[in-house]
Amino acid sequence: MRMTETNEAGLIARILGGEKELFHELIRPYERMVYLTLFSIVKNETEAEDGAQEAMINTYRHLKSFRGDAKFSTWLTTIAINEGRKRLRKAKTAAEESIEEEAEEHEGDYTPAPLTDWREIPLEALERKEIRAALRGAVAELPDIYRQVFTLRDLEELNVVETALALGITVNVVKVRLHRARIMLQKRLVPFLRTTAPPRRWFFGRA
Amino acid sequence: MKLDCKHVWEHISEYIDKTVGAKLREEIEGHLEHCEICSAILDSMRNILVLTADDRTFELPVGYSERLHERLAKALESSEKDSKKE
Numbered sequence: 001m002r003m004t005e006t007n008e009a010g011l012i013a014r015i016l017g018g019e020k021e022l023f024h025e026l027i028r029p030y031e032r033m034v035y036l037t038l039f040s041i042v043k044n045e046t047e048a049e050d051g052a053q054e055a056m057i058n059t060y061r062h063l064k065s066f067r068g069d070a071k072f073s074t075w076l077t078t079i080a081i082n083e084g085r086k087r088l089r090k091a092k093t094a095a096e097e098s099i100e101e102e103a104e105e106h107e108g109d110y111t112p113a114p115l116t117d118w119r120e121i122p123l124e125a126l127e128r129k130e131i132r133a134a135l136r137g138a139v140a141e142l143p144d145i146y147r148q149v150f151t152l153r154d155l156e157e158l159n160v161v162e163t164a165l166a167l168g169i170t171v172n173v174v175k176v177r178l179h180r181a182r183i184m185l186q187k188r189l190v191p192f193l194r195t196t197a198p199p200r201r202w203f204f205g206r207a
Numbered sequence: 208m209k210l211d212c213k214h215v216w217e218h219i220s221e222y223i224d225k226t227v228g229a230k231l232r233e234e235i236e237g238h239l240e241h242c243e244i245c246s247a248i249l250d251s252m253r254n255i256l257v258l259t260a261d262d263r264t265f266e267l268p269v270g271y272s273e274r275l276h277e278r279l280a281k282a283l284e285s286s287e288k289d290s291k292k293e
Contacts, residue, residue: 020283024276031272036265045268053275057282112216116243118250126263135255135264155260160224179220185259186252193255 008072016064023060030073033156034080040151041084042091043140048084055083070165077152077166110183113190121193131196138188142181149174150181210238215245223253 011026027034034055039048059079066075125131139147152163153174160178164171215238221227222235239246258264 020286023283024279027279031275032262032267035267035271039265049268049271049274052271053278056275056279060279060282061286111213112219112248112252114244115247115251118247118254120250120254121258123258123261126258126261131258132264135259139259139265154256155265157260160226175221179217182220182223182252182256183216185255186248189255190251193251 009068012063012066012068012072023063026072027056027059027076030076033073034076036151036155037077037080038084040148041081041144042087047087051083051087052080055080058083071162074158074162074165077156077158077162081148081166108180110180111187112183113187115190115194119194128196131193134189134192138185141188142184146177146181146184149177150185153178154182210234212238212242212245215239215242216248219249219252222249223256 008026011022015022015026031052035048035052038051038055039045042048042051055076059076062079066072121131139150142150148167149163152158152166153160158166160171160174163178164174167174169177215222215235218227218231218235222232227235239249
């Protein structure tokens, strides 16, 4: 559960007033969000964790400049994105970066995997390692620009406007990328999830 | 006017987010009623979104939170020293 914005504003004021320890409480609801944001950019657990720590420290150091005209969560996400991009720039050659930018213009075939019936995969299926790995793998395989939008919108549940602000892109671009990301995931995962069709025991207790 | 499947797919993401206009929404729903392909695509996509968003799918590294707060504590402490020096 996230704090209300009023609570946050109060906490921030107290932290700036000298109660520094409260910073731990301020960021506690966003630990997962910041990690996932970093991970969607750097695609490496150690880098993502280190980046998340840096992003949180930067947030603390710049807390004074938080004006409250954006939501704290959006501001924090922007800092996390900047940290991720900084790390990526260090790791990547210029050549690789230009390939990534070109990908944006790429007009691919964004059609879903056709099927005529879908047997719902229940959440209990996530107890199975191979299902979790397949889902993570499909997200990891998305082109960077799509994975980042997908992470903010569908994993962190930022709205379209917040996602656009955090990534520095327009709302329309967010919508297009999100649409493509979801189509690609559906296309990639449907064949796999259907072949690992749920064994009957999954339906125990659901009738 | 009847929508074709391709048209429904183009708007499927916005339909899930409930951001399509009332008229288009009605048309899509009319289409879904008789098109088992589009219905199955929609169901599978919704299902996949629920599964990927579950906390179990993307787990945080073990000990992540503890390490984060430890490092923060150090940063807070050193900033305190700095401000005392000023």
